[in-house]
Amino acid sequence: MSLIDYCQTDTQREIIRAVEREGSNNKAARALGQGRRSVDECVRRVKGYAARRGYAPEHGLNRPQPDGYALKGSSALVDERSGETVLQWYKTDRDKERQVELVREMVEEMSQSIPPRKKIKPPTKCVDNLMTVYPMGDPHFGLYCWAAEVGNDFDLKIARQDLCNAVRYLVQQSPPSRRGVLVNLGDFFHADNFEGTTAASGHILDMDSRMPKMVNEGVLALKTCLDEMLRKHEIVEIVNAPGNHDPILGHVLSIMFGHWLANDDRVVVHDKPTWRHYIEHGKVLLGITHGDKTKDAALMGIMATEQPEAWGRTKHRVYMRGHHHHDSRQEYNGGVVEQFRTLAAGDAYAVGHGYLSGRDMKCIVYDREYGEVARWTCGIDILRGS
Numbered sequence: 001m002s003l004i005d006y007c008q009t010d011t012q013r014e015i016i017r018a019v020e021r022e023g024s025n026n027k028a029a030r031a032l033g034q035g036r037r038s039v040d041e042c043v044r045r046v047k048g049y050a051a052r053r054g055y056a057p058e059h060g061l062n063r064p065q066p067d068g069y070a071l072k073g074s075s076a077l078v079d080e081r082s083g084e085t086v087l088q089w090y091k092t093d094r095d096k097e098r099q100v101e102l103v104r105e106m107v108e109e110m111s112q113s114i115p116p117r118k119k120i121k122p123p124t125k126c127v128d129n130l131m132t133v134y135p136m137g138d139p140h141f142g143l144y145c146w147a148a149e150v151g152n153d154f155d156l157k158i159a160r161q162d163l164c165n166a167v168r169y170l171v172q173q174s175p176p177s178r179r180g181v182l183v184n185l186g187d188f189f190h191a192d193n194f195e196g197t198t199a200a201s202g203h204i205l206d207m208d209s210r211m212p213k214m215v216n217e218g219v220l221a222l223k224t225c226l227d228e229m230l231r232k233h234e235i236v237e238i239v240n241a242p243g244n245h246d247p248i249l250g251h252v253l254s255i256m257f258g259h260w261l262a263n264d265d266r267v268v269v270h271d272k273p274t275w276r277h278y279i280e281h282g283k284v285l286l287g288i289t290h291g292d293k294t295k296d297a298a299l300m301g302i303m304a305t306e307q308p309e310a311w312g313r314t315k316h317r318v319y320m321r322g323h324h325h326h327d328s329r330q331e332y333n334g335g336v337v338e339q340f341r342t343l344a345a346g347d348a349y350a351v352g353h354g355y356l357s358g359r360d361m362k363c364i365v366y367d368r369e370y371g372e373v374a375r376w377t378c379g380i381d382i383l384r385g386s
Contacts, residue, residue, distance in 0.1 A: 003043075006050035015042045119264060120230040123176055129368045130177030131281045132233065134170055134225075135185055136361065137322040137340035138243065139163055141218040142190035144208035145345040154345035155208040160221040162343045163361075166378045167225040170363040171232045173376040177365060180233030181279060182225055185322030185340060186243025186250060186290030189218055199247050206347050215249065219256070230266060237268040239277050243290040243323070250290075278307050282368025285314035291321030291339065300334040316371030325350075325357045343380065 002020065007013040018028035019039065029039040145154035167182075174180070191214070192199050196207040208214070222238070229236045238257060242250025254271035261267040270277050277288040287303045294302065299319040304311045311317070317335030325346075328339035341360050350356075359380040367373045 003046050006046055012042055012046055015039055122234050126176045126178040126234045128178045131179035131366045132174040132177045132363055133181045134363045135183045135320050135340045137185050138187040138342040140187055140190045140344040142207055142214035143344055144206045150346055150351040152345035156217045160217050162383055163221050164224045165383050166361040168228050169378045171228050174363055178234045180229040181237045183288055184240045186241040187245040189246040189249045192246045192248050239270045239288050241288050241290045244292040280310050281366055283315040284366045284371055285310050285317045287319035289321050291323035296337045299337050300332045
């Protein structure tokens with residue numbers, strides 16, 4: 001077995017074959033007519049991927065691991081007399097980065113067969129200089145709450161009903177702005193696996209039903225929300241920020257809707273596989289992230305670093321985030337960081353530890369020149385009253 005077996009692209013295979021044929025990176029670069037640095041970088045990447053799969057002949061390791069797993073190390077039982085290895089154990093762990101890639105590849109393949117949707121007739125009049133943003137703070141589809149324990153019932157049916165009705169109410173309040181942006185601030189799904197645990201810490205979650213049903217109800221809710229917005233706004237955009245509860249499914253939503261809505265010229269799906277997204281509207285620059293990986297005080301600096309040209313063109317800069325379920329709006333040098341509430345009820349863990357917050361959803365209207373000009377709030381009492 002050689003490094004060829006671990007190449008991911010035709011270009012990598014060509015370079016690795018040249019290195020093995022010529023005997024060195026330098027000779028391979030000359031033979032291919034490429035720079036030495038390009039060959040070195042290719043070899044480094046392929047070796048790194050091969051090592052994660054268990055290929056490291058310089059250390060006596062040549063045992064490929066299943067795709068999606070990485071080799072952490074090995075132990076050997078050596079015969080004291082002969083010095084020969086009698087038994088060898090390989091220690092592996094999940095290669096999280098590769099597993100996300102595998103899920104993306106799987107969903108992209110599956111999404112090719114999704115039939116195109118029926119287009120909705122656009123509104124007759126829209127205000128070009130306005131953009132309405134609908135931030136969804138941590139919807140937690142799949143969460144189960146028992147009122148006797150935490151004060152409120154919550155399940156898949158309630159989650160879908162509340163989100164769709166909140167968006168419907170807020171769309172009615174919004175002016176007919178040309179752009180409407182549905183922003184999922186992460187933790188759209190309560191769990192990312194069949195076990196019903198958090199990916200990072202393995203905390204056991206209070207789950208309603210099974211994972212396929214959770215995904216189905218969440219996708220149907222998003223489709224309903226987008227349809228409501230398409231009747232009011234000429235252009236509708238959707239952003240999905242992966243959260244700590246759904247680091248994989250957050251990416252999956254973007255891939256799925258990107259394929260499903262690819263032929264609808266009125267819908268824009270922001271489907272870059274990143275943890276932060278940006279939207280520019282005249283002199284307005286919005287940053288979008290879940291908020292579990294960054295400190296609020298650092299977000300303006302991150303925005304300026306990742307979007308230097310847009311930063312220079314804009315004046316009204318806002319970073320939107322979720323994660324903590326509380327209302328918070330703090331101004332820093334360069335802009336404002338705003339945290340949004342959730343419509344979901346508090347689970348047993350949150351309520352038991354006294355992590356209590358109000359429940360609502362907002363929509364915010366931005367003018368291309370003047371920044372925020374209006375906002376509406378749909379509190380949980382409005383939904384229950386209606």
